[in-house]
Amino acid sequence: MSNSPIVKQYTNEYQAEVVNLILHIQQKEYNIPITKRDQPDLYTIEDFYQTGKGNFWIAVYNNKVVGTISLLDIGNNQVALRKMFVDQEFRGAMFKTASLLLNKAIKWVEEKSIKTVYLGTTPQFLAAHRFYEKNGFTSIGVNELPENFPLLQVDRKFYQYSLS
Template sequence: MQLVPYHSNYANAFYTLNIEWLETYFYVEDYDRDVLSDPEHFIIKPGGHIFFAVENETVLGTVALLKRGSHAFEITKMAVLPEARGKQVGQKLMQYCITFAKENNFQQLFLYSNTSLTNAIHIYKKYGFVKVPLEQPNPYKRSNIKMDYNFS
């Protein structure tokens, strides 16, 4: 498996994987459709990043770093192909994001999630994320937890 940066060839996989994940676990918000339909406009051009886990030309998973400030990025739009779940694809993407953040001198790395996703919350904690107050309103109706990465 290789971890690679965004290329327009992967735009459809970014959309498809995320829509499948959202429909399986929650629902698709209008904001999700906008971002997923045009990731270059909403994520890449404003200074964000999208990464893909690819094996034998199949996209197994994806994650985005959405720029939210000069050195602040939100980990978002992480999704893994259903048949690749349980194979640590998400963990490899998470570690890649953390390493990328450190190498690029990010000052803040955070994410929004939902406490019903117990496996995901466990992984976030394992990789050094800590719960912080969730601002209101928050960007996602389905989110009930915010976590920051502890760089120290």
């Protein structure tokens, strides 16, 4: 039994666990009024995220999904980081799940010669803001997003990560 989660590419067998994890965090922890109907991408992960220069990964611990992260190809060698969620028990220094997931995504970005990663998040996710900033993301205004960025209704805070 490993001490830390294993990060691997998403496959359909994990769909129900991914949906349950994400909805639980959104609805129960942060009281965000979002439903699974509002997120059809969760039911077509392979077709929606795992195309072009995009991908979707999960963190698994003892055969249980404890985290997710995805990159959506938005063209022009740019991606949108989306669906980064970590089970409450697996956050922080003990498991480093968020870092494992982000490192996997950044490695992918470097391998695929992607120039910029953009992300939108909600004002409630304060720990996420600190995490992104600590990992080289810089805060930007909504007007600095590329026009092909998929703006979500709940997102009010935006970041970019540039590779040089």
